[in-house]
Amino acid sequence: MAEVTLYHWEPNANSGKPMLALMEKGVAFDSHYIDMLNFEQHRPEYLAINPQGTIPAMTYGDRVLVESTAIMEYVNEQFAGPDLMPGDARDRWRIRWWMKFMDQWLAPSFSMFGWKYFVGPNALAAHGQEKIEAQIARIPLPERQTAWRKAVFGLFSEAEMAESGRRIAVGIEMLERELGKREWLASDHYSLADVNGFNLAYALPLSQPHLSNDDLTPNIMRWLRAIYRRPATQACWKLGRTPMASRVAILEQDYIPPRAEAEGIVSGVR
Amino acid sequence: MSTILYHGEPNGPSLAVLAALGESGLDIECQPIDLLAGERHRLPGVTEPVARDMGVEGEGPVLVIDGEAMTESVFIAQYLDETGANTLQPRDAYAHWQMLMWCRRITERCAPAAAFLGCKAQAHAVLSAMDETPWGDVLAAIASEDLRGRWSAVRTGDFPEAPLTDSANKVADAVAMVEQQLADGRDWLMGDLTVADFETYGWLAGMPALLPAAFAASPRTAAWLDRVRTRPSVQAALARAATVNPEAAWAPGPEINRWG
Numbered sequence: 001m002a003e004v005t006l007y008h009w010e011p012n013a014n015s016g017k018p019m020l021a022l023m024e025k026g027v028a029f030d031s032h033y034i035d036m037l038n039f040e041q042h043r044p045e046y047l048a049i050n051p052q053g054t055i056p057a058m059t060y061g062d063r064v065l066v067e068s069t070a071i072m073e074y075v076n077e078q079f080a081g082p083d084l085m086p087g088d089a090r091d092r093w094r095i096r097w098w099m100k101f102m103d104q105w106l107a108p109s110f111s112m113f114g115w116k117y118f119v120g121p122n123a124l125a126a127h128g129q130e131k132i133e134a135q136i137a138r139i140p141l142p143e144r145q146t147a148w149r150k151a152v153f154g155l156f157s158e159a160e161m162a163e164s165g166r167r168i169a170v171g172i173e174m175l176e177r178e179l180g181k182r183e184w185l186a187s188d189h190y191s192l193a194d195v196n197g198f199n200l201a202y203a204l205p206l207s208q209p210h211l212s213n214d215d216l217t218p219n220i221m222r223w224l225r226a227i228y229r230r231p232a233t234q235a236c237w238k239l240g241r242t243p244m245a246s247r248v249a250i251l252e253q254d255y256i257p258p259r260a261e262a263e264g265i266v267s268g269v270r
Numbered sequence: 271m272s273t274i275l276y277h278g279e280p281n282g283p284s285l286a287v288l289a290a291l292g293e294s295g296l297d298i299e300c301q302p303i304d305l306l307a308g309e310r311h312r313l314p315g316v317t318e319p320v321a322r323d324m325g326v327e328g329e330g331p332v333l334v335i336d337g338e339a340m341t342e343s344v345f346i347a348q349y350l351d352e353t354g355a356n357t358l359q360p361r362d363a364y365a366h367w368q369m370l371m372w373c374r375r376i377t378e379r380c381a382p383a384a385a386f387l388g389c390k391a392q393a394h395a396v397l398s399a400m401d402e403t404p405w406g407d408v409l410a411a412i413a414s415e416d417l418r419g420r421w422s423a424v425r426t427g428d429f430p431e432a433p434l435t436d437s438a439n440k441v442a443d444a445v446a447m448v449e450q451q452l453a454d455g456r457d458w459l460m461g462d463l464t465v466a467d468f469e470t471y472g473w474l475a476g477m478p479a480l481l482p483a484a485f486a487a488s489p490r491t492a493a494w495l496d497r498v499r500t501r502p503s504v505q506a507a508l509a510r511a512a513t514v515n516p517e518a519a520w521a522p523g524p525e526i527n528r529w530g
Contacts, residue, residue, distance in 0.1 A: 063364060070370045077363035090335065093349040097321050097342055104326050104378065108529060147529050160528070166415070174320065 004029035007049065008056040009036040010245045011236045013111060014068040015056045016199040019239065021072040021192065023232035025081035029058075031239060037123045039135045053140045069099050072192050084192045091187040098178070098186045098193045106171040107200050109164035112156060113207070118244060120151030172211050172220070175201065179219035190227075198227045203247040209259035216258060225251050273298050276313055276332045278305040279519035280507040282385065283330035283343035286472035288510065290347035290465060292503025294354030298333075302512060305329045305521035306396045308408030313339070323413035327377070328385065328420065329521035343472070344373045348464045358465045365460065372459065372466045376473060377524065380444035383437035385523020387480050390429045393520045397425035420522040428479045433526055441477050442484040443489055444470070452490040457497060471498040476517035 006022065006029050008015035022029050034040045034055050042053045050057040050066055058065045065071045076084045084093050087183060119193070132152055139145045150156050175197070177187060185193040202224060204212035214221050227233055228251040237248045250256065275291065275298050277284040284305075291298060303309040310329055316322065317337030325341035333340040333349070340346055351358040359365045397405070405425065412418045423429075448470065451459050459466045475495065478485045485491060498504055513519060 001500065065364075065367060067371060067374065070367055070374065073370060074363050074367040077366060089349050089352040090338075090340075092352070093345050094321075096345040097325070097340070100326055100342060100345070101324060105324070112529075143527065143529060163416075163528070174372055178320070265358070 003060060003227070005032055005059045006030070007034050007046065008239075009034055009041075010240045010242055011200075011248075012240070012244050013107065013114075013199055016236065017068040018056050018058055018071040018075060020199065020232060020236045021075045021084060022204075023229075023236050024190075024195065024241060025079050026076060027079045027081065033239070033241065037119065037126060037242075039123075039138075042135065042138050042140070044265075047140065051140060053144070062225055069103055069192075069196060072195060076192060084190070084195065086187050086189040086191060088187075091189070091191075092262045094186040095191050095193040099196050099238060102171075102196055102200050106167060109167040109171070110200060112160065112164040113168070114244075115147065115151035116154065116156050116161070120148075121155065123148075124152050140201045142162065147235070168208060169211055170203065172208065172217060176217045179223050183230050185223065190230075193221075194227055198224065202228070202251065205256045206247050206250045207264050208261075209256075209264045210261040213256045213258045221256065271336055272315070273333070273335045275300045276310065276334065277301070277510075278303060278310075278329065278331065278521060279513060279516040280458045280511050281476055281516045281519045282381075282388075282472050282521075282523070283327055283469075284472075285445070285466075285475065285504070285507055285516075286343045286468040287331045287333070287350070288507035289468040289471075290350050290358060290501045291499070292506050293358055294350040296350060296354040297349075300510065302510060306393055307404070308411050310360075311408070311411035311413070326524055327381070328417060328523040328525075330523075344377060344465060344469055345459065347468065351465065358463065358468075360460060360462065369460050369464050369466050375447065376444060376466070376470050378527070379440050380470075381473050382524040382526045383440035383444075384431060384477060385520060386429070386437045386526065387441065388476055388518075388520030388523060389424045390427075390434070391444070391480055391520070392518050393424050394427050394429075397421070398427065400425070416525060417522065420525060424522055435521045438484070440480055441474070441481055444474060445477075445484045445488050448474070448491045448494065449488040452494055457494075459494075460470050460481070463501075467494075468499055468504070471504070472497065475499070476520070479517065 004027055006018055008019055011019050034046060036055060040046060041055050049059065049064060052066065054066060056068055056071065058071050065074055085095065127135065136145055136148045139148060180188055182188050184190050185197045201220065204220065212220055228248065237245055240246065277288055278286055311334060313332060313334060315337055316339045318335060319339050321341045322332050322339035322426065327342050330341055331346065333346050338500060341517050348359065360369055409418055409421065412421065458464065459470060508516060
């Protein structure tokens with residue numbers, strides 16, 4: 001049995017970051033899938049490991065680590081294997097800057113769409129209104145209770161969705177410009193910033209087909225395909241169990257033309 | 271290599287970075303700027319502005335190296351440490367993770383709250399007294415739409431009750447966290463002196479004046495605030511103050527979490 005256990009949901013966003021980092025480092029780990037849509041992250045068995053009830057969490061010996069980006073930095077420092085932070089201090093600063101920008105400014109906007117169109121409706125369909133109220137009441141963090149209520153009952157305001165949409169458009173432009181400067185995001189080396197960014201952006205040409213495609217964002221597409229081809233990425237996305245993770249297959253296509261915004265919404269997972 | 275650190279009054283993130291610079295032993299030119307005059311958005315010689323324009327921190331210090339603007343006080347402090355004396359971060363990976371997690375709790379929860387309360391107490395009066403023309407110039411220089419929104423809210427005095435209460439609670443939570451962390455009698459938050467001490471001090475130093483009750487039952491925190499304040503690197507940073515009471519100087523900070 002491996003010494004490292006990772007409790008994760010889909011290879012996507014926060015769960016996918018430490019999954020892919022561990023696989024890039026070549027660290028063997030016990031994969032423990034937590035079915036988020038089934039509220040497994042709020043069950044006593046999991047709360048005994050992470051009382052906050054957030055995913056992912058990683059155990060190594062008797063240590064418990066949480067917060068996806070911080071876990072990645074720990075994995076990179078603790079274990080042998082390819083270094084996912086470059087030797088130059090300014091490159092490391094740039095990588096940290098981009099990870100914070102994505103984690104705190106850009107990703108919450110993406111996830112507002114993901115929760116509104118995928119997580120909320122699917123959870124509601126699976127459980128029904130009454131049962132889901134009881135599930136939400138058991139969530140330890142008050143802000144996660146708010147997020148679940150908004151997602152499940154469609155309570156994100158128009159202004160909130162518009163602001164998230166604005167940020168997604170701005171963020172895509174910023175990523176495209178940044179990836180025009182260097183081969184990888186924020187440095188000339190494949191790093192934690194790329195692992196982080198791929199988890200955020202892998203489905204862009206599917207979810208935002210009017211903003212990200214081979215005509216409008218060639219640098220993003222080059223970067224996504226390069227990460228997709230890596231063996232660790234291939235192995236990581238095989239651990240997905242929902243249609244969310246299978247979206248990554250769009251990166252098999254050699255040319256992805258622009259499509260209307262509405263086609264992104266009807267793809268089911270935005 | 272041309273390197274200049276542009277900083278506001280030694281409080282908040284500017285203080286944290288100035289203190290880390292002092293500990294690093296690096297000899298870097300420091301230039302004070304008037305954050306509330308929008309000077310951060312008109313720095314000379316910036317050819318790579320993205321981190322200055324879109325940083326999450328708001329009006330924090332900017333380290334400009336060969337035209338690249340570097341922001342986010344924790345990461346600038348890490349850069350200075352790693353380039354210089356290398357004493358402010360734990361060597362052990364787990365202890366390093368603990369320090370990063372601590373800094374995230376401060377920057378994500380305490381910093382937006384402290385900036386919100388500080389701006390109400392101080393920056394609002396400065397910005398609301400500004401004439402339309404210079405105000406228009408400031409707004410025009412700010413690239414980020416949401417940061418511009420935070421500036422406008424400070425000028426108009428848009429400080430609703432709910433986020434005020436929430437902010438006071440978050441500062442009190444940070445104080446409780448510090449008090450708990452020091453319970454075993456340690457001098458510094460992570461055991462040894464780290465970036466976490468300066469980042470936390472920067473955001474909390476001005477809070478006893480605004481929220482005395484939050485500190486009333488926290489003697490260990492009070493002693494720790496004194497320890498950090500008397501550290502030579504912090505004294506040197508405070509000596510750069512242009513005002514009598516730099517702990518009362520604020521500028522628009524990080525946004526309060528949009529997810530509630």
